[in-house]
Amino acid sequence: MTTDPANGTLPLRDRLRADLPRAMKARDRDATKALRSALGAIDNAEAVDASDVQAGAIESSAVGLGTAERARRHLTESDIESIVRTEIAERLTAAKEYESLAGGADRAATLRAEAAALTAHLDS
Template sequence: MLTELRQGLTVALKSRDRVAAAALRSALAAIENAQAVPVDTDGPTKPVGNEHVAGAVAGLGAAEAERRRLTDEDLRAILAREVGERHAAAEEYEGLRRRDAADRLRAEADVLVRYLHAPQPPGG
């Protein structure tokens, strides 16, 4: 699914589809955030007192962090949350009589729904 989202972003950018590009960028950013691992100060790297860089770390592997692996279910949950957030925000914009913004958010949600309901290839 992640590959399809990235390919979809490439297509949206090439075709100058701003709505699809915005929706896919946001969804990919949410996925990237979910893949981030929390900072563990008890590990091999310890915070170093440095007046120039707050929270600086030193030690072997200080600049490298392994990303969490997300399952297809995790990815679907993230996409579903993104769709839900867009629908909720669109309702708020409707209440504020901002139909243009509400329509844009609904269009972004529609883009993500296509990926949410797309058939998955065998084995993944």
């Protein structure tokens, strides 16, 4: 883990990863779920676009160790922060929707707790 020279803090992704085991040990289900989801969203955003890969016979496939490997996309700290903010917004929007449903208050509270767990990492 590297620190950001501008402010001496860990990058957001590293803070999220570091907090996941703590949330799990504390049995904080809301934080654990939110952290896993945010880290998954970040990983998915880094995935390579494989739309240019042609489907075909095995005989025409690349052969050898690492021949089919591609570099993942590089995300800036701003990109990662945007992804986490989107995760927060999605939870808060869903919480509003659940509040309008009969019996949805518990789910809305859970979503708000998940959003709060992620928001705490943006403020660090």
